[in-house]
Amino acid sequence: MKPGKEVIVVGGGLAGLSACMKLAENGCTVKLISVTKVKRSHSVCAQGGINAAMNLKNEDDSPLIHAYDTIKGGDFLADQPPVLEMCLAAPGIIRMMERLGCPFSRTPEGNMDFRRFGGTLYHRTAFCGSSTGQQLLYALDEQVRRYEVKGKVEKYEHHEFMRLVLDQGGVARGIVMINLHNLQLEVLKADAVLFGTGGPGLIFKKSTNSTFCTGAANGRLFKQGMKYANGEFIQIHPTAIPAEDKLRLISESSRGEGGRIWVYGDENKTILTSEGKEIPCGRKGEPWYFFEEMYPVFGNLVPRDIAAREILRICEMGLGVDGKDQVYLDVSHLDAAVQNKIASVLDIYEKFTGEDPRKVPMRIYPAVHYSMGGAWVDWPAADDKDRFERFRQMTNIAGCFQAGESEFQYHGANRLGANSLLSCIFAGLVAGNEIPRYLEKLASRGSELPLKVFSSALAEEEASKLELLQRTGPENIHNLHEELSKVMVQHVTVKRNNKDLKKAIEKILEIKERVKKISLDDKGALVNQTFQFASQFGPMLELAHAIAKGALLRDEFRGAHYKPEFPSRNDRQWLKTTIAAYEGSGPVITYLPVDTRHLAPIPRDYTSVKKVKPTLENIPKNIELPV
Amino acid sequence: MEKGDKVEERFTLKIFRGTEKDQYWEEFDLALTPFLNVTSSLLQVQKNPVNKDGKKVTPVAWEQGCLEEVCGSCTMLVNGRPRQGCTALIGEILKKSGSRVLTLAPMTKFPLVKDLVVDRDSMFESLKKVEAWVDVDDSFDRGTGPKRNPSVEDVRYTLSTCMTCGCCLEACPQINKHTKFMGAAAISQVRLFNADATGKLGAEKRLRSLMEEDGIAKCGNAQNCVAVCPKNIPLTESIALMQKETNKQALKDLFKTPDA
Numbered sequence: 001m002k003p004g005k006e007v008i009v010v011g012g013g014l015a016g017l018s019a020c021m022k023l024a025e026n027g028c029t030v031k032l033i034s035v036t037k038v039k040r041s042h043s044v045c046a047q048g049g050i051n052a053a054m055n056l057k058n059e060d061d062s063p064l065i066h067a068y069d070t071i072k073g074g075d076f077l078a079d080q081p082p083v084l085e086m087c088l089a090a091p092g093i094i095r096m097m098e099r100l101g102c103p104f105s106r107t108p109e110g111n112m113d114f115r116r117f118g119g120t121l122y123h124r125t126a127f128c129g130s131s132t133g134q135q136l137l138y139a140l141d142e143q144v145r146r147y148e149v150k151g152k153v154e155k156y157e158h159h160e161f162m163r164l165v166l167d168q169g170g171v172a173r174g175i176v177m178i179n180l181h182n183l184q185l186e187v188l189k190a191d192a193v194l195f196g197t198g199g200p201g202l203i204f205k206k207s208t209n210s211t212f213c214t215g216a217a218n219g220r221l222f223k224q225g226m227k228y229a230n231g232e233f234i235q236i237h238p239t240a241i242p243a244e245d246k247l248r249l250i251s252e253s254s255r256g257e258g259g260r261i262w263v264y265g266d267e268n269k270t271i272l273t274s275e276g277k278e279i280p281c282g283r284k285g286e287p288w289y290f291f292e293e294m295y296p297v298f299g300n301l302v303p304r305d306i307a308a309r310e311i312l313r314i315c316e317m318g319l320g321v322d323g324k325d326q327v328y329l330d331v332s333h334l335d336a337a338v339q340n341k342i343a344s345v346l347d348i349y350e351k352f353t354g355e356d357p358r359k360v361p362m363r364i365y366p367a368v369h370y371s372m373g374g375a376w377v378d379w380p381a382a383d384d385k386d387r388f389e390r391f392r393q394m395t396n397i398a399g400c401f402q403a404g405e406s407e408f409q410y411h412g413a414n415r416l417g418a419n420s421l422l423s424c425i426f427a428g429l430v431a432g433n434e435i436p437r438y439l440e441k442l443a444s445r446g447s448e449l450p451l452k453v454f455s456s457a458l459a460e461e462e463a464s465k466l467e468l469l470q471r472t473g474p475e476n477i478h479n480l481h482e483e484l485s486k487v488m489v490q491h492v493t494v495k496r497n498n499k500d501l502k503k504a505i506e507k508i509l510e511i512k513e514r515v516k517k518i519s520l521d522d523k524g525a526l527v528n529q530t531f532q533f534a535s536q537f538g539p540m541l542e543l544a545h546a547i548a549k550g551a552l553l554r555d556e557f558r559g560a561h562y563k564p565e566f567p568s569r570n571d572r573q574w575l576k577t578t579i580a581a582y583e584g585s586g587p588v589i590t591y592l593p594v595d596t597r598h599l600a601p602i603p604r605d606y607t608s609v610k611k612v613k614p615t616l617e618n619i620p621k622n623i624e625l626p627v
Numbered sequence: 628m629e630k631g632d633k634v635e636e637r638f639t640l641k642i643f644r645g646t647e648k649d650q651y652w653e654e655f656d657l658a659l660t661p662f663l664n665v666t667s668s669l670l671q672v673q674k675n676p677v678n679k680d681g682k683k684v685t686p687v688a689w690e691q692g693c694l695e696e697v698c699g700s701c702t703m704l705v706n707g708r709p710r711q712g713c714t715a716l717i718g719e720i721l722k723k724s725g726s727r728v729l730t731l732a733p734m735t736k737f738p739l740v741k742d743l744v745v746d747r748d749s750m751f752e753s754l755k756k757v758e759a760w761v762d763v764d765d766s767f768d769r770g771t772g773p774k775r776n777p778s779v780e781d782v783r784y785t786l787s788t789c790m791t792c793g794c795c796l797e798a799c800p801q802i803n804k805h806t807k808f809m810g811a812a813a814i815s816q817v818r819l820f821n822a823d824a825t826g827k828l829g830a831e832k833r834l835r836s837l838m839e840e841d842g843i844a845k846c847g848n849a850q851n852c853v854a855v856c857p858k859n860i861p862l863t864e865s866i867a868l869m870q871k872e873t874n875k876q877a878l879k880d881l882f883k884t885p886d887a
Binding site for chain 1: 690693695771783788826
């Protein structure tokens with residue numbers, strides 16, 4: 001009997017939904033699991049846009065230049081074949097999303113409009129006002145709802161993934177999930193499982209992420225043997241609103257539309273530029289537009305890792321606004337029509353600070369934003385001999401696929417703005433084609449497996465649920481979270497050093513012990529959010545450990561990983577992908593070579609370099625795009 | 628107390644909590660910090676669930692997500708008004724109300740799950756009913772689409788920012804135990820998809836879905852929906868337009884003229 005086409009998709013953001021749509025179109029039946037209504041997924045928070053080199057502004061842009069910018073922006077840590085294909089597919093993805101009804105912003109003539117974003121000199125970013133992620137997500141949500149009505153998709157919202165069901169051969173055959181409204185555990189069988197569960201921002205507690213973004217699904221998979229790659233590469237977004245509960249993002253598009261960053265200058269202070277020049281820090285009492293002076297070509301639109309570091313440096317020099325950790329992001333000089341293009345971002349600022357950014361400059365500071373690292377996934381290139389023996393987007397666990405921020409593939413050591421929405425949709429579509437191909441080759445159906453495979457997974461999960469509910473001791477789960485986030489933010493964000501990273505790991509190990517002595521304030525079954533968080537926290541600790549250990553071992557400066565003790569990129573020793581595997585009680589780190597077949601590493605210069613016509617080598621002639 | 632020490636400002640968070648058959652008010656005494664919002668105050672309760680009488684209670688359940696008013700999760704009644712808890716700044720509200728007590732309650736037009744959590748499935752069912760999507764043949768790139776009028780797309784964008792939060796349904800007097808009414812959100816989505824270059828091919832079907840029992844005829848023109856919409860979506864304008872369109876459709880259907 002031929003295997004069926006039953007697929008589980010965990011996570012209903014852009015990656016999960018685009019995969020869902022493609023899978024349904026390819027004749028699969030999909031069970032979609034999400035901790036919330038999929039329409040509320042974190043993708044809605046993406047503001048500024050989605051990159052595609054469609055060259056509608058006549059700048060001689062091309063997908064190859066997009067690939068070049070992305071590879072260079074990622075400081076050469078990304079494997080290049082998937083990046084190349086993503087950039088080639090980008091214009092088609094935009095046109096597909098347009099077909100689905102996504103309301104992209106238009107020029108007066110009715111063409112799609114494009115804006116500039118960081119790390120590029122081209123207008124390459126399509127957008128829907130300043131809630132692009134929301135609009136893309138809604139367009140996919142609508143298509144998935146259409147398939148739901150057709151009976152191709154069945155949703156399990158307010159359910160959380162707890163455990164992968166693996167058969168004796170270690171192949172993924174289903175999941176155990178929990179109903180968050182009543183704590184009932186349930187097994188779902190399937191022939192393949194895809195995860196698009198987003199980033200782990202909540203490990204740092206305060207970030208730009210939604211509260212759904214705990215990273216727990218990846219932590220659970222990691223403990224079950226899934227490899228986690230480049231975890232130490234955490235993007236700090238340069239511009240967020242400082243606050244107590246959440247660091248709300250002020251989109252890069254505010255700078256793409258002409259916003260300028262400044263502080264009051266001080267000619268008695270000097271700063272070293274990346275070219276080695278010592279320049280005065282502006283003049284007392286006058287705005288000092290430090291990005292424009294230090295990076296004359298890219299100005300306020302340098303890549304995010306650079307922008308975040310410079311803002312931190314300016315504040316450490318005592319130049320922050322009112323002596324505090326904050327700088328001005330100013331859009332007050334822009335025309336009302338331009339301000340309107342970023343209205344929803346400005347509205348957020350006004351709602352949470354009471355100040356009108358149309359009239360006064362915004363006060364902003366960097367915040368944890370995105371994980372370049374994530375599940376390791378495979379990518380046989382189009383012209384690799386074994387292209388059709390391996391499966392793209394599949395983790396080291398057969399039958400377990402990943403797409404979106406929860407995997408590591410597209411952004412290397414630093415992600416360029418407006419590339420995340422693209423990578424989510426692209427990877428989702430790729431997975432939506434690779435999974436049916438995997439199913440064709442699968443020898444037996446999940447439903448033919450001995451019942452014991454499923455019942456024992458369920459029993460294990462029942463036991464750990466009971467254990468957690470019955471745990472007693474003096475510790476409070478929320479206090480432990482606070483303690484974890486404190487060391488993670490202090491030692492594992494913009495600036496890292498080995499002494500403090502060791503301290504962070506010691507603290508993580510300490511918390512791993514203390515979490516055994518928590519007692520939950522709610523032991524009931526009905527919407528028990530305390531239980532939910534406590535069950536997420538253990539897996540979060542494992543990811544935190546992998547992130548910190550990867551950072552400790554990597555003795556160089558690359559992209560978002562900045563270690564002043566080792567102030568330059570070291571390709572000879574460190575041009576390699578970090579692979580964390582869970583063994584015994586924590587992460588064991590090994591490395592894989594980076595695939596640089598299209599572009600040999602060059603210095604990452606954003607100071608003097610102008611537009612270039614890059615040559616990418618070894619481009620396969622048989623690339624088939626998923627759109 | 629030393630001169631110049633600031634007295635810590637405090638307030639009472641009064642929450643209507645419990646389950647369907649057992650709802651009760653519970654009060655918590657909390658510090659009022661600058662820019663404290665409702666979701667943060669609930670996080671404080673979660674961390675230390677001790678009520679005003681000093682009694683340890685179970686933490687209060689609520690939904691939250693983006694915390695920046697774009698996901699719709701944390702919708703609830705704040706001082707009786709439906710809105711998102713994340714953008715509800717407590718200091719500001721107390722100043723306006725002149726009270727030291729802020730009340731939170733679950734929305735009443737949806738089945739209660741627990742405390743502030745309600746089940747908004749019905750809204751998503753309405754989206755199915757009105758076919759709120761573009762009926763495409765497949766999900767491939769089929770080349771450059773038609774040019775689109777920027778002013779139409781601006782309107783579509785505004786309509787498309789609806790996050791299915793439920794404020795408009797909660798405020799609508801026509802939604803009650805005796806009447807079934809899908810509410811403004813779904814009607815406005817019909818306007819959105821009927822204005823899309825491809826979506827308009829399905830316009831007739833969508834209009835007919837509005838003519839069913841729980842449809843547009845149930846609107847009583849109270850205009851509460853538009854007053855509470857956090858995204859300033861012109862909901863009453865959508866309803867008026869769709870009333871006009873459904874009337875035309877009804878006539879067409881009467882004389883059986885196929886759409887040109």
